[in-house]
Amino acid sequence: MLHLGCGLDSRPLRLAPPPSCRWLDVDQPEVMDVRRRLYDFPAHVRQVPGSVTAESWWREVDPDRATLVVAEGxxxxxRPAAVHALVDRIVSGTRRAELAFDAVSAWSATASRWAPTFRALGTSFHWAWHPADFARRHRTLRELDDIAVIDEMTVRDPRVWLRPFLSAAGHLPVVQDALRVHRFTTR
Known part of the structure; x- marks a missing residue:
């Protein structure tokens, strides 16, 4: 398991992977320092400090093992070039991999530049999902899932009264494509 940009996620504690599972959480050194203070992970769950776009941490990945790669948020x-370079590294650096990630539409990326919360934090989205471009760039990947987040919200939101409104909004293509979850395999 390779969790890219893991943040403060405690998934290894909640899932309790067996010692035979090699689990790597990768994030910025500052984030990893906080994680070490918050959580007591088992020895087979490695906390790897570094930027996900750097190559230095990649030596921690066992190229002979099948790997599930998760990149949420x-x-x-x-930046687009760094996303594609990271996906290329996953494809070339593992025997077999499944890659799960979420992606925003081009309009969502543009809107992020004007959203008050993003502006207050001094950030915005840089990469947007373009299916044809991704398929052309990563020809060896095969898509397993492409799920609109709004569809999941329609059936899972705990506020049952809100579900019909979510369902109605989900019929608009612009909402369907705003945020999607993708899963690919290398073989």
Whole structure:
């Protein structure tokens, strides 16, 4: 398991992977320092400090093992060339991999530049999902899932009264494409 941009996620504690599972959490050194103070992870769950776009941490990945790669809330904050380079590294640096990530539409990326919260934090989205471009760039990947987040919200939101409104909004293509979850495999 390779969790890119893991943040303060405690998934290894909640899932309790067996010692035979090699689990790598990768994030900025400052984030990893906080994680070390908050959580007591088992020895087979490695905390790897570094930028996900750097190559230095990659030596921690065992190229002979099948690897599940998770990148939640990450790719949209990275420049397009760096996203594609990271995906290329996953494809070339693992025997077999599944890659799960979420992606925003081009209009969502543009809107992020004007959103008050993003402006207050001094950030915006840099990479947007373009299916044809991604398929052309990463020809060896095969898509397993492409799920609109609004569809999941329509059936899972705990506020049952809100679900019909979410369902109605989900019929608009612009909302369907705003945020999607993708899963790919290398073979």
């Amino acid at each position: 990450l790719f949209m904050y990275i």
